[in-house]
Amino acid sequence: MAAGNRSETAQGLALISPPLVYALLILAAPLATIVAYSFLKDGYLTVIREFTLENYIAVWNDPIFHRIMLRSLLVAGLVTLVTVALAFPVAYFLSFVVPPERKALWLFLITIPFWTSYLIRVFLWKVILGYNGVVNSGLKSLGLIEQPLTFILYNVNSMVITLAHAYAPFAILPIFIALEKIDRSLLEAGRDLGENRIMTFWRVTLPLAMPGVIAASLIVFIPTIGDYVTPELIGGGKIPMIANLIQAQMLALDNRPLGSALAVTSMLIVAVLSLIFLFLNRRFLRGQK
Template identity: 85%
Template structure:
């Protein structure tokens, strides 16, 4: 019996070995490389003179880092809030209002933005929000404005709009999956007990859908922190985020150790915030139950 278990274990390890090795190669190796660079005094692996914590001391003592990191967190939080708030009604509509035969078509339509490059979508939003863009041209044609609006581009609002649109499918899909798993008999029981639709949603639907909401929030929040294309194009380079700061250190200044220290520090901050968010959500669900 024991030999049979060992044989099954060996077969399982044989099956997962190729994807596990690939995951380690493409995920763990780059992270370990960045982590190693962050402790180097010299930026070239072939000339390693000594390990140092000076890069991290410089990062934490830099007021520019504090300001840019805080801005990045605020922008990411706003994007996450806007994306999840807009994605939930769409996911709810797909789960509860669309017939099962048409759900696949709707999900297919939601994935259409992925057919084009992310960079092209950002450029399109720049065209839409630009001085002579679609919005300004349309408002001038309708006679609503005489001069083009200048506050709809190169600011935080335009960045939030662009990023919320870009990451909307990532939020809709996990919320939709969570809503699909809800037993409809629970909703019927709530209404049979005299609850209104609003209270049934608040007490039954929303708590059961929270795993999907949490997944959507994390899926949007984490990559938004690392976005540097949108701040550069839609923000006009006037509103840099932490990814732009890392890019400047890595490429423009060729200071790989400092750029790596910035990246590791940002990852740690995002990880802590994500864990706190998950803990608060679990506490919320326990209180509701």
């Protein structure tokens, strides 16, 4: 029996070893390199291989980092809120309204934006929201405005719109999967007990769909903080986020140790906030039971 277990273990290890090695090379190696660089000293156009904590001290004492990190968290939180709020009705419609034989078609349509590059989609939003873009041209042709609107581009609002559109499919799919797993008989039981549709949704559908909402929130929140293209193009470079600060240290200033310390610190902050978010939602779900 023991020999059989060892054989199954060996087969399992042989099965997962290729993707494990691939993950280590693709993910762990670059991350380990960044962590290692963050503890080194910066020289003129070179890196001095001496251990130091000065980079982290400089990061935590830098008011610019505090301000930009807070802005990044606020923008990412706002994007997450808007994206999930817009994605939930779409996922609900797909799960409860669309006939089963047409759901695959609708899911296919949702993935169409992925057919084009993320950079192209960002440029398209710049064209749409620009000074002479589609929105301003349309409003002027209708006679609603005389001068182009200047507040719809190069600000936080335009960044939120662009990022929410870019990550909407990532939010729709996990919520849709969670809704599909809900036993419809539970909804019928709620209505049989005298609950209206709104209360049935609030007490039954929403709590059961929360795992998908949580997954969608994390899927949107984490990459949004590290977005570099949208603040640079849609924000006009006037509203930098943490990724832009890291890029400036890594490339423009050629300070790889400090840039690495910024990256590691940002990852730790996001990881801690994500764990707190998961903990609070777990307590919320337990309180619903």
